[in-house]
Amino acid sequence: MTPDLRDDAAKPVAVIVRSATPEDAERIAALHTQGWLNYRGLLPDRFLDDPERPGRALARWRSQLAATTDGTGTREPVMQVAVAEAAGRVVGFASWGPCFDPGLRDHDEMVDLWVDADERGRGIGSAxxxxxxxxxxxxxxxxxxxxxxxxxxxxxRFGAVDGRLDRRQPLATGAGGEDLVGDMVDHLWVIR
Structure with missing residues (x-):
């Protein structure tokens, strides 16, 4: 089973992409939480059904959107975050910045790209x-x-090539670092 791979091309929608603000944290967290559910069948249900996931997502995005890097209070987040709006509603978001993986420190990384499940196939992810x-x-x-x-x-479609590398990482760890639900395997794609 794979995430929603419908091939029916929905009608494209007019999208405005802008920098995210702290006021967007709640909607971004909701999209992020919703997005993980599309991985049912690829990730363990125990991980996907975690009742604390929405709260952790909200805390992450509140912190991320308020982050500073220089200690002076100047808002210069390490990661950049943008939202896509359609008809005045946030329907997707993306985050990117420097890649911190060993061997890829000379790369940037697209960390998040999530689109409302009801809006997929309309050009929002591409925007x-x-x-x-x-x-x-x-x-x-x-x-x-x-x-x-x-x-x-x-x-x-944007020119990414197979990076020929997989990484395995724990989905969730306990206070002592123990694996709680298993690993997920990511595959690397690169745009040069």
Missing amino acids: LLRHGLASCRRPVAFWVLRGNDRAAALYR
């Missing part, structure tokens, strides 16, 4: 990806969950 790529000045890495063929196809 967000175009926006993020325009601000990257180095090759861009994309870690894509194995089995997420829809995302891999989108990145290939």
